[in-house]
Every structure is written in structure tokens, then in C-alpha cells.
Amino acid sequence: MKKVLLAAIICLAAQAVSAQTSFGIKAGPNMSFLRYKIEAGSENQTWDGSRLGFQVGGVAQIGIAENFALQPELLFVMKGANGVRPEMSTNDIDFTLMTIDMPINFIYRNKGFFGGFGPNLQFGVSSKAKSDGDTYDMYDEDEASFFIQKRFEVGANVVAGYKLASGLAFSLNFAKGLTNSSKYNDDLDEATIKHNSSYIGLSIGYFFGK
Incomplete structure (x- = not known):
């Protein structure tokens, strides 16, 4: 009897969460900083x-109370920097990073408006540096020298937006890396290199079934 009751409670809870969950897609431009x-x-x-870059991917809103929800996202993001000129160098460097970002936001929503914050987990897919006609893979230690990077970075994300009754949604977010993603260690005597990135993204999305 207890097992039957427990199973019934779990099923009811799953149905309640499912009823308060909506899934969607989003895309838009961003301005990134390195x-x-x-x-x-x-x-x-x-x-x-x-x-200037972009982000595109999927998003969900999972209701956990009347006005509160979890909003996990899975995004493909292009970011980087153009025209970076190190001191004592005559050549600019252009950086292009392609990452998969997974922000998990705890949001408050009311009358279509929503806003919140949470962690952002980033996994690097591609990271290139281009200078004087040559392109270097920053995940390859033989090519990147002291620009060598880690693929994984932990950061924070803040988001705010508005969702129409039709399911159309508009949002603005700011994501910032908090950990040092430079993999460089001991090639320079008594030197350390710290590297992180951030971006501001503007997105248009659509939630299905809502």
C-alpha cells in the first residue's frame, strides 16, 4: 500500500511539473569581450x-512555484575579440571562440516579465587566434604557445526578458567567465597569464505550446 501511494505521489508530481514546463528556441546577436x-x-x-557574435539554441522554463521557475538553456555561442594588439607587437590578433554554453537560471516571472540569475557552464568547441595571415588553434599546445586554453570554464549569467501569451519571447543576458581559462603554466619565468571572456546577448525566442 505504501509503495502504491508513493508511486501515485511521484506520478502526480511529475504531471504537475510537466504541466508547468515549456520548451522553446532562441537566437540573436551578442557583443563579447575578451x-x-x-x-x-x-x-x-x-x-x-x-x-560581434551570436548565440542560438534551446531553452526551457520549469515551474517550481507560482512565480518562480528554473530556466536551463543549451546554446551554441560565437564570441572572441578583434584587433587585439599586445605591447611590443606590430601585429593585431583576432580571436574567434565557438562554445557550448549551459546557463541554469533561477528566475522570477510575473505577467510575462521574467528575470533571474545562475551559473553558466561553458565548453569550448573551437578557439582560434589569427595574426599576420596565420591561424593558430588555442587548444593545441604546439601551435598556441602561451595562448593555450582550457576547454571548460565556469561563469555566471544574468537574464531578463518578456514572454508574450503567444509564446514569443525577448530576452537580454550577460554572461561572465569566473575561472581562469588559460592553460599556460611555466614557459615564462615568474609569470602568470589569466584569461576569461564575457558577453552581452540579445535574443528573440519562441516557447511551444504556451
């Missing part, structure tokens, strides 16, 4: 740059 910070005693340098 920073390299090199610390070598008194020879510290900071390299900054930005570029």
Missing part, C-alpha cells in the same frame, strides 16, 4: 578586445 592579463613582476600587461 581579456588577457599577464603578470610578470613589474612587466604587467592587460590585453582587451571585443567583437
Whole structure:
């Protein structure tokens, strides 16, 4: 009897969650920012740059209370920076990163408006640096030298938007990497390299069945 009752409760809970869950797609442009910070005693340098990119993927809203929901997303994101010029160099460097981002936002929603925040997990698919006509794979230690990168980065995401009754949705988000994604270690004496990226994204989406 207890097992039957437990199974019934689980089924009812699953149905309630399913009834409050909507799935959708989203896409739009972003502006990304990249920073390299090199610390070598008194020879510290900071390299900054930005570029226009995009993000596209799937999104869900899973209701957990009347006005609260989880909003996980799975996005393919292009980001990087153009025209970065290191000190003591005459050549600009263009960086192009392709990543899969998984923000998991805890959101508050009311009368179509929603907003919230949560962690963002990023996995690198491709990371290229182009300078003076040559292109380097920043995941390849033989090519990238001290630009070598880790594929995985942990960050934070903030999102706000509005969803119409028709299912059409508009959102703005800011995602920032919090961990050092530079894999460079000991090739420079008494030096450290820190690297992270961030982006602001504007998206248009559609939620099915809502």
C-alpha cells in the first residue's frame, strides 16, 4: 500500500511539473569581450578586445512555484575579440571562440516579465587566434604557445526578458567567465597569464505550446 501511494505521489508530481514546463528556441546577436592579463613582476600587461557574435539554441522554463521557475538553456555561442594588439607587437590578433554554453537560471516571472540569475557552464568547441595571415588553434599546445586554453570554464549569467501569451519571447543576458581559462603554466619565468571572456546577448525566442 505504501509503495502504491508513493508511486501515485511521484506520478502526480511529475504531471504537475510537466504541466508547468515549456520548451522553446532562441537566437540573436551578442557583443563579447575578451581579456588577457599577464603578470610578470613589474612587466604587467592587460590585453582587451571585443567583437560581434551570436548565440542560438534551446531553452526551457520549469515551474517550481507560482512565480518562480528554473530556466536551463543549451546554446551554441560565437564570441572572441578583434584587433587585439599586445605591447611590443606590430601585429593585431583576432580571436574567434565557438562554445557550448549551459546557463541554469533561477528566475522570477510575473505577467510575462521574467528575470533571474545562475551559473553558466561553458565548453569550448573551437578557439582560434589569427595574426599576420596565420591561424593558430588555442587548444593545441604546439601551435598556441602561451595562448593555450582550457576547454571548460565556469561563469555566471544574468537574464531578463518578456514572454508574450503567444509564446514569443525577448530576452537580454550577460554572461561572465569566473575561472581562469588559460592553460599556460611555466614557459615564462615568474609569470602568470589569466584569461576569461564575457558577453552581452540579445535574443528573440519562441516557447511551444504556451
